[in-house]
Amino acid sequence: MWIAVLTIAVIALIAGLTLSYASRSLPxxxxxxxxxxxxxxxxxxxxxxxxxxxxxxxxxxxAGTADINLCPPGGDDTIKRLATTLGxxxxxxxGPAALDRAVAIIDEALxxxxxxxxxxxxxxxIVGAHQLMHTIIASECTGCELCVAPCPxxxxxxxxxx
Amino acid sequence: xxxxxxxxxxxxxxxxxxxxxKDSTAAPIQNVPLPKRLILPITQHSGDPARPIVSxxxxxxxxxxxxxxxxxxxxxxxxxxSGNIVAIEPWPVSRRHGNNAPCIVIECDGExxxxxxxxxxxxxxxxxxDALLTRVLQGGIVGLGGAVFPTAxxxxxxxxxxxxxxxxxxxxxxxxxxxxxxxxxxxADEIIGGAQILLHALxxxxxxxxxxxxxxxxxxxxxxVMGDLNDSRLILKQVPTIYPSGGExxxxxxxxxxxxxxxxxxxDVGCLVQNVGTAAAIYDWIVNAEPLISRVTTVTGDGxxxxxxxxxxxxxxxxxxxxxxxxxxxxxxQLVIGGPMTGKSVTTDRVPLVKASNCILVLSESPSVGAELxxxxxxxxxxxxxxxxxxxxxxxxACADDEAKIRSHGLVDxxxxxxxxxxxxxxxxxxxxxRMAKARILEQADEKARAERARQxxxxxxxxxxxxxxxxxxELEQQKAAGRQAGPDAIAAILKRKQDQDKDR
Numbered sequence: 001m002w003i004a005v006l007t008i009a010v011i012a013l014i015a016g017l018t019l020s021y022a023s024r025s026l027p028x029x030x031x032x033x034x035x036x037x038x039x040x041x042x043x044x045x046x047x048x049x050x051x052x053x054x055x056x057x058x059x060x061x062x063a064g065t066a067d068i069n070l071c072p073p074g075g076d077d078t079i080k081r082l083a084t085t086l087g088x089x090x091x092x093x094x095g096p097a098a099l100d101r102a103v104a105i106i107d108e109a110l111x112x113x114x115x116x117x118x119x120x121x122x123x124x125x126i127v128g129a130h131q132l133m134h135t136i137i138a139s140e141c142t143g144c145e146l147c148v149a150p151c152p153x154x155x156x157x158x159x160x161x162x
Numbered sequence: 163x164x165x166x167x168x169x170x171x172x173x174x175x176x177x178x179x180x181x182x183x184k185d186s187t188a189a190p191i192q193n194v195p196l197p198k199r200l201i202l203p204i205t206q207h208s209g210d211p212a213r214p215i216v217s218x219x220x221x222x223x224x225x226x227x228x229x230x231x232x233x234x235x236x237x238x239x240x241x242x243x244s245g246n247i248v249a250i251e252p253w254p255v256s257r258r259h260g261n262n263a264p265c266i267v268i269e270c271d272g273e274x275x276x277x278x279x280x281x282x283x284x285x286x287x288x289x290x291x292d293a294l295l296t297r298v299l300q301g302g303i304v305g306l307g308g309a310v311f312p313t314a315x316x317x318x319x320x321x322x323x324x325x326x327x328x329x330x331x332x333x334x335x336x337x338x339x340x341x342x343x344x345x346x347x348x349x350a351d352e353i354i355g356g357a358q359i360l361l362h363a364l365x366x367x368x369x370x371x372x373x374x375x376x377x378x379x380x381x382x383x384x385x386x387v388m389g390d391l392n393d394s395r396l397i398l399k400q401v402p403t404i405y406p407s408g409g410e411x412x413x414x415x416x417x418x419x420x421x422x423x424x425x426x427x428x429x430d431v432g433c434l435v436q437n438v439g440t441a442a443a444i445y446d447w448i449v450n451a452e453p454l455i456s457r458v459t460t461v462t463g464d465g466x467x468x469x470x471x472x473x474x475x476x477x478x479x480x481x482x483x484x485x486x487x488x489x490x491x492x493x494x495x496q497l498v499i500g501g502p503m504t505g506k507s508v509t510t511d512r513v514p515l516v517k518a519s520n521c522i523l524v525l526s527e528s529p530s531v532g533a534e535l536x537x538x539x540x541x542x543x544x545x546x547x548x549x550x551x552x553x554x555x556x557x558x559x560a561c562a563d564d565e566a567k568i569r570s571h572g573l574v575d576x577x578x579x580x581x582x583x584x585x586x587x588x589x590x591x592x593x594x595x596x597r598m599a600k601a602r603i604l605e606q607a608d609e610k611a612r613a614e615r616a617r618q619x620x621x622x623x624x625x626x627x628x629x630x631x632x633x634x635x636x637e638l639e640q641q642k643a644a645g646r647q648a649g650p651d652a653i654a655a656i657l658k659r660k661q662d663q664d665k666d667r
Contacts, residue, residue: 043613045620053620123619142616 034062040081044073045122046144048095053122067091072098073143102158103141104148108133110155117147117156172419173412175546176404177581179503181376183340185469186462191344192472194486200242200268200477201514202228203255207304208311209235214266220247223277225453227300228266237312237517238302242455242475245270255516256499256508265514268477279451286448287362294363294448295321301447302454302517307331307408307437308500310518313444316436319429321364326432328366329417330357330441332373332380333401333408336501339521341458342438344471346373346380349442350387354396356441359448361395364434369396370417371438376403405503406579410435412548424575439520454517461487465494465524474515480522481511493526503580535588543582543592549575553582553592560599565606568599576600 038058049070051057060066061082068082069091076093083090106117106126113131125141128134136147148156205211212229222228222241229239245268253265283289283297299314330353334342346353357369371388373381381400388396401407401416411422413435420431428435439457446452455476462469467488474483480499484490498505499513501521515522543553551572559567573596582592 038617041613042609043616043620045616053624054617055620122623123616124623125619140615140619142612 030062034058036085037061037082040074040078040085041071042074042078044142044144046073046142046146047122048072048098048144061086067094069094072096100160102143102160103138104136104143104145104156105138105159106134106136107155107157108135110153112153114152116150116152120146120150122146173404173407173416173548174550175548175581176406176412177546177584178403179337179405179584181403182338182462183343183376186338186340186460186471187343187347187379189470191348191458192470192486194472194474194478194483196243196270196272196274196475197478197482198270199248199479200245200270200475201253201479202239202242202266202268202477203253203263203514203516204229204239204266205257205263206239206310206476206517207237208309209237209315211264212236212239214250216247216266218247218250221245222247222268223275225277225279225451225455235312235315237304237314238300239266240302240453240455241268242477243268243270244273244275254508254510254513256506256513256519282451283448286359289362291321291363291365294359297448298363298444300453301443303440303443303447304454304517305437306439306443306457306517306520307410308504308518308520309410313436313440316434317360317363319427320434323429324432325364325366325429325434326368327418327434328357328360328364328369329413329428329433329435330369330371330438331408331410331413331435332371332377332384332438333413334377335374335403335405335408336503336521337405338462338523339460339501340462341460341471341520343377343380344460345439345442345458346377347383350380350383352442352445353438354384354387354391354393355449356443356445357396358393359444360434360436360441366434367395370399371396372399372401372413372417374403374407375400405581406548406577409548409577409579411577424572457515457517457519459483459515459519460521461524462521463494463498463524464526465491465496467491476515476517478515479511480508480513480515480519483515483522484511484524490524491526494524495527496525498523498525503584504578532589534590537588537590540587542585542587546581546585548579548581549577551576553596556599557590557592557595560595563599563602565603568603573599573603 038055041054041058043054045053047053049057051060057066061068068086068088069079071078072093072095075097079093080090111133113128113133115128115130118126118128118134122144123140123142125137126134126147127137143158145158148158204214212231214229216222216228223244224241226241227238228241231238247266248269249267250264252262254261255263257263286294295314295317298317303313304310305313305316332342332346334340357371361369371384373384384398388398399417406412407416410428414428414431414433415421418433422428423430443454456473457476458471458473460471461483466484470487472483472486496507497511498507499519499522500506502523505521505523537554537557539554541554547553556568556571556573559571576596578593578597580593586592
């Protein structure tokens with residue numbers, strides 16, 4: 001019987017040593033986790049979570065410094081998916097839910113060509129040059145509303161999509 | 163002449179339904195008079211909308227091109243009669259998703275003057291197949307069986323495949339609909355002519371013309387025309403009257419015993435299926451230079467005074483067609499565009515007749531189906547499913563919104579025939595559920611693609627900003643380095659020069 005106990009103990013020791021060595025010296029797969037979380041986020045890059053874009057938010061979740069319920073455009077669906085992936089509890093969305101998908105529209109007659117909105121757009125969906133009229137590439141706009149506030153003449157409005 | 167052949171096929175499931183076709187086939191096809199206004203949707207096909215090339219106030223002639231495609235999947239639209247364009251605006255239409263669609267409205271002048279053309283090609287067999295296909299593309303012809311896929315693009319896809327058979331689909335298996343039956347009785351020569359054009363364009367040698375066994379008059383007439391022509395490439399096939407033997411994949415299986423693979427097309431097994439109406443439309447366009455501006459449609463149901471088959475211009479309001487058929491009876495309750503199994507009920511008869519409208523069905527109140535009860539897992543739906551799916555499992559996963567399972571159980575192969583709905587003892591509307599699940603899957607895929615693009619753009623932007631920042635830092639560093647290199651000597655030299663200048667003064 002002692003032989004059996006000894007054998008098991010030795011096997012356990014070897015396995016334990018190997019695992020502890022592997023966990024220390026092999027590179028961590030946090031990048032993969034970030035990638036996985038990032039894929040679940042809606043990629044609106046709206047920064048409503050308090051992080052400058054979806055990827056930084058994914059990094060914060062992976063590092064455990066942010067809750068999973070901070071993404072209004074993703075809504076309850078995204079929270080559910082994040083909870084399943086990370087093995088966490090489903091939380092109610094922090095803050096109000098996002099409205100339907102919308103795109104920004106520039107009233108081109110009012111635009112003074114200040115380029116403020118262009119530099120605010122996280123996905124480069126605004127075309128325009130200094131002192132020339134700007135316009136939004138509707139198919140690339142994620143509806144993040146980040147361009148609305150910087151406009152000095154309030155010529156940008158959000159239009160919901162059917 | 164080739165004799166009708168009984169080919170009792172190997173169709174899985176299916177149902178024998180009450181036909182209800184006698185009423186509408188009693189009289190020959192009648193012509194609906196020109197309406198005051200024609201409403202032509204710019205999307206009468208599957209694919210991208212056509213682009214209007216006319217403006218309001220412009221005068222157009224019958225057969226004139228009014229909306230053009232721009233290279234993507236689609237079909238052009240032609241004016242159905244002469245008149246003035248009075249509006250290009252959203253109008254109620256009958257289609258799968260959404261209720262309004264942009265339409266071109268023509269105020270008819272009643273002259274019905276056709277546009278001049280000298281493109282009538284009677285000797286089509288002297289034309290190169292490619293030229294013939296390009297010509298078909300301009301005719302605005304789409305599959306008239308119901309799917310309205312642009313015919314030219316279907317042919318262009320098919321020509322790249324290894325084909326054995328052309329199949330003309332005269333199997334009108336859905337109850338009430340009889341427009342193909344009427345067309346085969348009265349325009350058999352055009353259908354056969356269309357078949358010959360298609361055979362030439364595709365360089366094929368065998369064409370099966372499939373007709374259901376409950377259409378003896380159509381079979382006889384087609385047989386006569388084929389006997390006169392004595393073309394050995396054409397073979398008439400009679401198929402049993404089982405719903406849905408007229409489905410593309412089902413018909414291929416019945417006639418050739420080849421199974422179309424999951425998610426595939428009949429061309430994958432060497433077959434190309436075209437509706438008989440499409441063949442006739444191709445003949446009209448190639449030989450008579452008349453684009454697809456009218457179609458035969460069935461007006462029927464117990465809500466119509468005089469059920470019949472009519473030939474009407476595309477764009478004619480459904481209300482006008484029903485009025486031509488004697489109007490509504492007192493029992494009229496529900497208006498359906500298409501058949502009772504696959505059609506769509508609409509709430510207004512202002513919708514226009516479009517290329518897809520093969521039937522206008524007015525029913526008295528729908529037979530009471532009773533309340534929906536929980537699934538008892540009897541498996542009747544799986545027995546009748548012509549695609550051999552497991553509807554009760556699919557329903558289960560569709561309710562749970564389990565996309566992976568829905569996919570692995572083959573939802574994409576569902577032809578939405580409605581057989582499972584009919585046999586379900588719990589009255590569950592399975593097909594409606596599947597339709598919604600399909601739309602949801604599409605929507606999710608769309609959303610994913612959009613998110614992926616946004617992610618790429620966001621990352622590209624960050625990279626750009628980073629590199630700009632780096633560039634500026636490098637420049638600053640360079641300037642500083644230049645300053646350092648200059649050192650105190652250079653400053654002393656500058657001071658000396660200044661002193662010299664002052665001295666000179």
